[in-house]
Every structure is written in structure tokens, then in C-alpha cells.
Amino acid sequence: xxxxxxxxxxxxxxxxxxVSPMGVSYGKLMMWFFLLSDAFTFSxxxxxxxxxxxxxxxxxxxxxxFVFSHNYWPIPEKVFEAxxxxxxxxxxxxxxxxxxxxxxxxxxxxxxxxxxxxRMDRKAVEKWxxxxxxxxxxxxxxxxWEWTHFIIGTETGTIVKDFVNGEWITRTxxxxxxxxxxxxxxxxxxxxxxxxxxxxFHVFSGVCLNFLIYYRTVTGMYERRGSYEMVEKVxxxxxxxxxxxxxxxxxxxxx
Amino acid sequence: xxxxxxxxxxxxxxxxxxxIAHLWKVxxxxxxxxxxxxxxxxxMHAGPLKTSIFVGMTIIKAFYIVGEFxxxxxxxxxxxxxxxxxxxxxxxxxxxxxxxxxxxxxxNFLRFLN
Numbered sequence: 001x002x003x004x005x006x007x008x009x010x011x012x013x014x015x016x017x018x019v020s021p022m023g024v025s026y027g028k029l030m031m032w033f034f035l036l037s038d039a040f041t042f043s044x045x046x047x048x049x050x051x052x053x054x055x056x057x058x059x060x061x062x063x064x065x066f067v068f069s070h071n072y073w074p075i076p077e078k079v080f081e082a083x084x085x086x087x088x089x090x091x092x093x094x095x096x097x098x099x100x101x102x103x104x105x106x107x108x109x110x111x112x113x114x115x116x117x118x119r120m121d122r123k124a125v126e127k128w129x130x131x132x133x134x135x136x137x138x139x140x141x142x143x144x145w146e147w148t149h150f151i152i153g154t155e156t157g158t159i160v161k162d163f164v165n166g167e168w169i170t171r172t173x174x175x176x177x178x179x180x181x182x183x184x185x186x187x188x189x190x191x192x193x194x195x196x197x198x199x200x201f202h203v204f205s206g207v208c209l210n211f212l213i214y215y216r217t218v219t220g221m222y223e224r225r226g227s228y229e230m231v232e233k234v235x236x237x238x239x240x241x242x243x244x245x246x247x248x249x250x251x252x253x254x255x
Numbered sequence: 256x257x258x259x260x261x262x263x264x265x266x267x268x269x270x271x272x273x274x275i276a277h278l279w280k281v282x283x284x285x286x287x288x289x290x291x292x293x294x295x296x297x298x299m300h301a302g303p304l305k306t307s308i309f310v311g312m313t314i315i316k317a318f319y320i321v322g323e324f325x326x327x328x329x330x331x332x333x334x335x336x337x338x339x340x341x342x343x344x345x346x347x348x349x350x351x352x353x354x355x356x357x358x359x360x361x362x363n364f365l366r367f368l369n
Contacts, residue, residue: 021333022330022331022333022334022337023330023331023334024330024331024334029334032334032337032338036338036341036342039342039345040341040344040345043345043348043349044348047345047348047349047352047353048352050349050352050353050356051352051353051355051356051359052356053356054353054356054357054359054360055356055357055359055360056360057360058301063300075301077296092297093293093296097289097293100289101286101289104282104285104286104289105282107282107320107324108278108279108282108324110324111278111324112275112278115270115271115274115275115278116270119267119268119269119270119271120265120266120267120268121267121268121270122265122267124270223265235325236325239320239321239324239325240325242320242324243317243320243321243325246313246316246317246320247313247317250292250309250310250312250313254292254296254309255306255309255310
């Protein structure tokens with residue numbers, strides 16, 4: 001980019017202002033540093049997940065004979081195997097695969113909106129922003145369904161033994177909450193709610209920002225301003241949300 | 256100031272076909288990697304090799320998202336390094352905490368024996 005070379009007006013030093021040392025505008029640079037700090041927050045959550053998970057014993061034995069138990073960490077694909085409208089059919093990780101696809105596609109439409117903004121094509125920005133918003137809302141709806149399924153639980157539930165008032169009692173637990181979990185150790189559900197919830201909240205904020213950008217594009221604000229740079233800044237945020245999902249997908253669902 | 260009633264003159268450039276084709280290519284790569292991850296998830300047994308493949312694929316995906324979609328690969332060198340270098344701390348934190356977790360698991364195991 002031609003902006004990346006630092007040019008100074010004769011008689012003025014670089015330190016007098018008016019130059020962008022990193023070749024990007026102030027707003028974009030600050031968005032980058034915000035995203036870096038956000039990456040640290042997400043790393044904190046995911047690494048704590050890694051710590052707690054490596055503390056628990058892993059399931060050993062035949063993969064097909066796996067049952068939910070509080071004694072070992074569950075195999076994720078045994079937990080996330082439901083797909084809407086396919087009740088009772090064992091489809092491991094298919095739904096989360098669809099969610100990943102939706103989010104990657106919305107990232108593609110976002111980058112196409114940025115490309116359209118760079119050549120001042122208002123109609124194209126509107127079109128691609130709408131697709132991006134639609135992708136974000138689809139992802140959030142999928143997550144709402146997945147949370148509902150996770151909270152309600154399986155039909156048979158899991159029988160757990162508890163030590164209450166000096167004697168062992170057995171009872172059946174359905175689904176998961178912050179203090180009870182049919183799929184495995186309590187921490188498994190807690191991390192599910194915290195990590196996917198924190199990411200989902202980022203997606204929600206992203207959809208709100210995308211809508212704001214769409215609204216301002218439609219009303220011609222950026223056209224009057226002569227620049228669609230706001231699309232690029234919000235685009236950076238939106239791609240970051242996609243990036244975080246790539247890591248959540250690997251470390252929560254695949255590994 | 257005089258009142259300007261006319262709309263600003265906007266010059267709309269034609270779509271940059273080459274750039275758009277490149278973006279779709281990156282999207283294709285991301286999808287192919289994700290499909291590959293699914294194949295690995297259902298054909299391989301759990302173990303260090305499987306985990307390494309997943310981590311490796313994730314890093315490749317992250318490279319394409321940050322490098323191409325977020326355009327970082329084409330920015331000034333100083334910006335690239337300002338973003339990449341601090342992530343070293345994340346890598347160290349990951350190694351340290353997972354190692355710590357495995358050690359804590361050893362201690363818990365001894366407790367179960369009693």
C-alpha cells in the first residue's frame with residue numbers, strides 16, 4: 001500500500017503528527033489492538049478449559065461403549081450429536097459443522113462488503129452487509145437451539161450417585177446447568193456455557209454493529225463522508241469472531 | 256455558507272474481479288480444511304497425532320482468516336509484528352497451564368487410591 005510509506009512535509013518532523021507510522025488509520029490500529037486484548041481474554045478461557053480438562057481422567061475403553069459419567073471427561077462428539085428435525089438420529093458434530101459453515105460464509109460476505117466499500121459501491125455494500133447480518137442471526141439461532149438441547153438433555157438421562165446426609169442415594173439427572181450435568185464433570189457444562197456464551201455474545205454485538213453499518217450505508221452516511229472505512233473496522237471485528245469460533249470448534253468439539 | 260443542495264459526486268469503480276476470485280479461493284480453502292477435519296474426527300483414534308493434526312489445521316485456518324480476510328498479510332511489517340509477537344505469551348500460557356493440569360491430575364489420582 002502506498003500509505004505504508006511514511007512521508008513528511010518539508011520542514012516538519014515525523015513527530016509533528018499527520019503521519020500513520022503503521023500504514024493504517026488510527027481507528028483500524030486501535031481495532032487491531034482491541035482484538036489482540038480480546039484474543040487474550042478468549043485464550044484465558046480456553047486455556048483454563050485445557051487446564052481443567054487435563055486434570056480429569058480421559059475416557060478409556062471402546063468408543064462405542066461410551067456412557068456419560070462424572071468419573072471422566074466426556075467425548076465431545078458423544079455429547080453434541082443432535083440435529084434439529086432429526087430427533088433420535090445419532091449425527092455427531094453435524095450441527096456444529098453447519099454452524100461453522102454459516103460463520104465462515106458470513107465472514108466471506110463481510111470481506112466482499114469491504115471490497116465493495118473500497119470502490120464506493122453502495123448497492124453492493126448493502127447487499128453483502130445484509131447477507132452478513134443474516135449469517136450472524138442464523139448462527140445465533142443455531143446456538144440457541146444447541147443450548148436448549150444441551151440444557152434439556154437426553155431422554156434417558158444419566159443416573160448419578162450422591163452422598164446426602166450420610167447415605168448414598170441414586171437419582172437421574174437430565175441435561176445440564178451450572179450446578180448439575182448429565183454429560184460428565186460439572187466443569188464440562190460450566191465451560192460450555194462460559195466459552196460458547198462469551199463467543200455468542202461477541203456474535204450478538206457483531207450483528208448489532210453490522211446492522212448499524214448497514215443502516216448508515218443505506219442512509220448514505222458513508223457516501224457523504226467519502227469513505228467506507230467503518231465497514232473495514234467492523235469487518236475486522238467480525239472476522240475475529242469467526243477466528244475465535246475456529247479455535248472454540250477445535251478445542252471444545254474436536255479434540 | 257452557501258447552501259449545497261446537490262448530492263456529492265460518487266465514482267463507483269467496477270468490481271475487482273481478481274480480488275473477489277482470490278477471496279472465494281480462500282473461502283474454498285477454509286471449507287476444504289474443515290471437511291478434512293471432519294474426516295479425521297471420524298476415522299482416526301484419539302491420540303497425540305490426531306490432536307496435532309487438529310491444532311495444525313486450526314493454525315492454517317487462523318493464518319488464512321487473519322492474513323487474507325483481515326488483510327494483515329498485506330499490511331506494514333511493523334503492524335504484522337505488533338500483532339503477532341504478543342501472541343507468544345498465549346502459547347506459553349497454554350503450554351504452562353496444560354502441563355500444570357496434568358501434574359494436578361497425578362495428585363488427584365493418588366487421592367483416589369486411598
